[in-house]
Amino acid sequence: MVALDALPAAPRRRIRWLQRLAVAAAVGAVTLLLALIWELLPARLDPARVAPASLAAPGPAGGVRNAAAGDACARQFISAWGQLSPTQRRSDLALQPLSAAALRCSAGQPGLVEAHLLRLDDGQPERYLHGETEDFATPDYLARARTALARGGPVELEAPAGRFTDRLHAVPGSPPALVLVQRYQPAAFSAAPVEAPPDAVPVAVAAWQAQVLLSVLALGLVGLASVSLRWLSRSQRDYQRTLREEITARQGTALALRSEIAFREDIEESIGVGLRVVDHAGQLTYVNRAFCETSGWPRGALIGVPPPYPFWPDDQAGQLDEHLRAILAGQSRPDGFRVPFVRPDGTRWTAQVSARALGSGEGWILASTDVTSEVEAQRRIESLNEQLRQDSSIQLIGERSGELLHKLSNHSGACLLALDGVVKHLQAGRHDLLGEGVRIAGRAARHLHDIVERYRPVLRDEAAKEPSLLRDTVADAMAQVSAYAATQNVVMHNGVSAELPPITMDRLILCEVLSNLLHNAISVMDTTSITNRLVSVENYLDEDAGQVQIHVRDRGPGVAPAQREAIFERQYSTRQGGHGWGLPLCRRWVERLGGRLVVTDNQPRGADFVITLPLTSTQEACTHAAE
Numbered sequence: 001m002v003a004l005d006a007l008p009a010a011p012r013r014r015i016r017w018l019q020r021l022a023v024a025a026a027v028g029a030v031t032l033l034l035a036l037i038w039e040l041l042p043a044r045l046d047p048a049r050v051a052p053a054s055l056a057a058p059g060p061a062g063g064v065r066n067a068a069a070g071d072a073c074a075r076q077f078i079s080a081w082g083q084l085s086p087t088q089r090r091s092d093l094a095l096q097p098l099s100a101a102a103l104r105c106s107a108g109q110p111g112l113v114e115a116h117l118l119r120l121d122d123g124q125p126e127r128y129l130h131g132e133t134e135d136f137a138t139p140d141y142l143a144r145a146r147t148a149l150a151r152g153g154p155v156e157l158e159a160p161a162g163r164f165t166d167r168l169h170a171v172p173g174s175p176p177a178l179v180l181v182q183r184y185q186p187a188a189f190s191a192a193p194v195e196a197p198p199d200a201v202p203v204a205v206a207a208w209q210a211q212v213l214l215s216v217l218a219l220g221l222v223g224l225a226s227v228s229l230r231w232l233s234r235s236q237r238d239y240q241r242t243l244r245e246e247i248t249a250r251q252g253t254a255l256a257l258r259s260e261i262a263f264r265e266d267i268e269e270s271i272g273v274g275l276r277v278v279d280h281a282g283q284l285t286y287v288n289r290a291f292c293e294t295s296g297w298p299r300g301a302l303i304g305v306p307p308p309y310p311f312w313p314d315d316q317a318g319q320l321d322e323h324l325r326a327i328l329a330g331q332s333r334p335d336g337f338r339v340p341f342v343r344p345d346g347t348r349w350t351a352q353v354s355a356r357a358l359g360s361g362e363g364w365i366l367a368s369t370d371v372t373s374e375v376e377a378q379r380r381i382e383s384l385n386e387q388l389r390q391d392s393s394i395q396l397i398g399e400r401s402g403e404l405l406h407k408l409s410n411h412s413g414a415c416l417l418a419l420d421g422v423v424k425h426l427q428a429g430r431h432d433l434l435g436e437g438v439r440i441a442g443r444a445a446r447h448l449h450d451i452v453e454r455y456r457p458v459l460r461d462e463a464a465k466e467p468s469l470l471r472d473t474v475a476d477a478m479a480q481v482s483a484y485a486a487t488q489n490v491v492m493h494n495g496v497s498a499e500l501p502p503i504t505m506d507r508l509i510l511c512e513v514l515s516n517l518l519h520n521a522i523s524v525m526d527t528t529s530i531t532n533r534l535v536s537v538e539n540y541l542d543e544d545a546g547q548v549q550i551h552v553r554d555r556g557p558g559v560a561p562a563q564r565e566a567i568f569e570r571q572y573s574t575r576q577g578g579h580g581w582g583l584p585l586c587r588r589w590v591e592r593l594g595g596r597l598v599v600t601d602n603q604p605r606g607a608d609f610v611i612t613l614p615l616t617s618t619q620e621a622c623t624h625a626a627e
Contacts, residue, residue, distance in 0.1 A: 023229060034217075067154075067167060069105075069109055070105075070109055070112065070167060070182050070184075071154055071167075071169070072105075073102065073105035073106070073109075073182075074154070074167075074169040074180050074182060075169075076101070076105070077098060077101065077102055077105075077129070077180060078169060078171050078172075078180060080097075080098055080101070081098065081117075081171060081174075082171075082172070082173060095127065098129070099127075099129050099130075102115050102129035102130050103129070103130050106130045106131075109184075111184045111185040112130070112182060112183070112184055113131050113133065113164065113183055113184065113185055114128075114130060114131030114132065114133050114164075114181075114182075114183040115128075115129040115130040115131065115180070115181065115182050115183070116128045116129055116130075116131075116132075116180075116181055116183075117129070117171065117178050117179070117180060117181075118137060118168075118178065118179050118180075118181050119176050119177070119178060120142055120145065120146055120176070120177040120178070120179055121176045121177065122176075123136065123137035123138070123139070123141070123142050126178055131183070133164070133183065135159050135160055135161045135163065135164060135183070136160060137160055138160045140160075141157065141159075141160045144157055145157060145168055145179060148168070149168060149170050149179065154167055154168060154169045155167070155168050156168075159183060163186075164183045164184060164185060164186065165183070165184045165185075165186055166181050166182070166183050166184075167181075167182045167183075167184065168180070168181055168182075169182075271288075271290060272290050272432065272433075273290055273367050273368070273369055274287075274288065274290045274291025274292075274294050274295070274351070274367070274368035274369070274370075275287070275288040275290065275291060275365060275366070275367055275368075276288075276291055276302075276365070276366040276368065277358070277363055277364070277365050277366070278324075278328070278363050278364055278366065279362060279363040280328060280362070280363060281306065282306055282307045282324055282325075282328060283304060283305065283306045284302050284303055284304065284305050284306075284309070285303070285304070285363065286303070287299055287302050287303065291368055294349070294351075294368070294370050295311050295341060295343060295349075296343035296344050296345065297310060297311055297343070297344060307321055307324055308320070308321060310344075311341045311342055311343070312341070312342070313340055313341070313342045313348060316339075316340050319339075319529075319530050320339055320340075322529060322530060322531060323337055323339055323353075323530050323531065326530075326531040327355040327364055327366070328364065330357070331531060332354070332355040333491060334354070335354065335486070336352055336353050336354030336355070336367075337352075337353050337489045337530060338350055338351070338352050338353075338371060338375065338486060338487055338488075338489055339351055339353055339489075339530075341368075349370055349372045350370070350371050350372045350375045350487075351368040351369060351370060351371065352368070352369045352371045353366055353367070353368050354366070354367050355367075373417075373421060374440075374483075375487050377413070377414060377417040377418075378483050378484060378487050379487070380413065380417075381413050381414060412444070412448060414440060414441075414443075414444040415440075415441045415444035415445055415448070417440075418437045418438070418440035418441035418444065419437070419441050421433075421437040421440075422434055422437035422438060422441070425437060465504055465505060465506050466504065466505075466507070467502035467503065467504050468502055468503060468504075468505055468507040469500070469502055469503075470496050470500055470503055470539060470548070470550070471494065471496040471497070471498055471500065473505075473507050473510055473511050473514065474494050474496050474514060474537045474550075475494055476507075476511050477511045477512075477514035477515040477518055477537075478492045478494060478515075478518065478537075480511075480515045481515055481518045481519050481522060484519065484522055485518075485522050485535070488522050488523075488525065488526065488533065489530050489533055490522045490525060490533040490534070490535055491533060491534050491535070492518065492534075492535050492536070492537075493534065493535070493536040493537070494536075494537055495536050495537060495538035495539075496537060496538065496539045496550075497539060497541075500539060500541060500548070501615075503548060503613060503615055503616075504615075504616050505593055505613060506592075506593060509589045509592065509593060510589075510590075510593065510611075510613075512589065513586045513589050513590055513597075513611065514537065514550075514552065514611075516582045516583075516585070516586050517552045517586060517609050518535060518537075518552065519582075520582065520583070521535045521552060521553075521554035521556065521607070521609075522535060522554075524554060524556035524557060524607075525554060525555060525556045527556075527557070528555050528556060532555055533555065534554075534555055535552070535553070535554050535555075536551075536552075536553050537550065537551065537552050537553075538550075538551045538553070539551070543615075546614055546615050546616065547612055547613065547614060547615065548612075548613055548615055549610055549611070549612050550610070550611040550612075550613070551608055551609070551610055552608070552609040552610075552611075553602040553606060553607070553608045553609075554602065554606045554607055555602070555605050555606040556605075556606050556607060557605075557606075558601055558602065558605065558606055558607045559599050559601075559607045564598070564599050564600075567583050567599070568583050568584055568587045568597070569584060570584045590611055590613075593613060594613065594614050595611060595612050595613040595614065596611075596612050597609065597610070597611050597612075598610050598612075
């Protein structure tokens with residue numbers, strides 16, 4: 001509701017005139033009603049216009065006339081009662097119309113004080129229709145009623161206490177037997193005249209008293225109306241003042257809310273991360289400026305669009321739809337997925353997509369970051385690694401040098417690409433992206449230093465066996481392939497027990513073996529569902545045999561039984577583009593540590609590479625390692 005002062009002048013004047021007309025109409029209606037009462041009441045009380053028989057007592061003819069009217073009411077009630085079902089007869093709601101009809105019928109019968117249904121078997125009232133006396137039925141009364149009703153027709157009996165006259169009507173078809181009792185005052189059937197009471201007031205005096213009473217009542221109503229109008233006027237002013245204050249407060253709140261919304265929109269539009277909001281059905285309800293600029297799609301072409309979205313590549317729509325369903329089901333990973341998108345001109349780009357549920361519970365907000373350059377750099381590094389593996393020497397020193405070059409090329413290439421990216425961002429003025437490039441370059445430089453330190457004893461052919469924690473070694477191996485796993489949307493799980501005691505081993509060699517196995521496991525899951533790509537490393541400790549088993553499990557296509565030994569032969573590979581050197585080197589290195597490497601099935605899907613190592617260094621293992 002809006003205050004009158006907030007309206008334009010013309011509507012405000014019309015509303016105030018309507019208010020005044022309404023008050024005048026109410027006062028006129030009250031005045032007219034009082035005038036009618038003042039004019040009509042004396043005529044009603046004038047002795048010349050009142051029938052003399054109105055004060056006479058009813059004679060025998062009146063009693064017959066009352067009985068006939070009562071019989072008509074009784075017949076109507078008995079007919080209506082017969083149309084009710086047993087359930088409706090016990091329902092107060094269904095019997096209310098009958099009770100109301102009985103009450104209206106009794107209003108035209110002088111002397112009728114009560115009407116009820118009586119049970120002839122035990123004398124208990126079935127239902128009171130009008131009035132309720134305490135003149136209960138007695139056995140003698142019930143016997144006389146049954147005898148009289150047996151002769152047929154309505155009968156009249158003296159009430160049990162003798163103070164009233166009862167007229168009984170049988171109700172047919174009612175188990176138990178019911179009778180309708182109409183109880184009259186004896187005067188209603190008496191022929192004796194009824195004298196006026198000694199203190200009766202003459203009609204003229206009564207009219208004068210009524211006029212005085214109505215005058216006082218009219219003055220009281222006028223005074224009450226005056227007070228009410230004043231109170232109404234004051235209340236209206238208070239209400240309008242309160243309403244203006246409320247409107248002012250709400251306008252202030254609305255202004256603050258608009259400022260807050262504008263501030264949030266400015267923040268959302270200024271960040272460089274693409275944001276999308278989808279409802280529970282996957283329909284896009286919001287996209288920010290950064291996503292439109294990165295994807296190349298205008299906002300109007302995206303809002304309200306259900307999946308498949310226009311920025312999904314046609315050949316990847318199935319996997320992307322599966323990825324979206326996983327997000328809507330609350331199964332998204334904290335680090336998100338890397339998925340391909342396409343621009344309107346057909347060029348593809350890779351986005352790192354992470355999801356978070358809206359606080360209102362009405363959908364999800366998806367953050368998308370362009371990681372195309374990082375993915376391309378990782379692919380170039382992997383290509384270089386594959387080339388280095390193919391060019392490795394057969395001799396052990398050549399193999400070690402090739403692996404060293406592989407690692408050096410990997411991380412030096414990452415460092416160079418990151419520094420190139422920093423230079424490009426500096427030239428473009430994108431200082432907000434320098435931190436990520438510097439972080440990648442620094443991490444690659446630290447890895448180069450670690451590689452040199454790790455490979456120093458290997459190049460010297462030195463045994464570097466020492467007690468080491470297996471869980472830490474697995475963590476190092478996973479760190480080496482984490483970038484590749486991220487590009488393939490593969491989750492790695494380190495399930496090695498933290499309570500496993502230290503194992504005497506060459507940590508560098510075992511780390512290289514595990515990283516190679518992890519890399520292979522990631523590569524073979526390109527056909528696995530995007531939400532089912534998992535590589536886990538777990539252990540099994542056999543203290544009686546003095547051994548520990550390391551299981552590297554994937555969810556790829558697995559290894560056929562006929563190929564489980566062939567894959568450990570040199571230059572044999574089951575992957576397209578594979579060189580067949582990785583697994584033979586892994587088996588040789590495991591055997592140099594005094595263990596063995598085999599492959600089995602991972603239930604329900606995939607392969608399980610099992611490395612068995614001794615818990616402690618033995619003389620035989622040392623001799624084998626020295627050879």
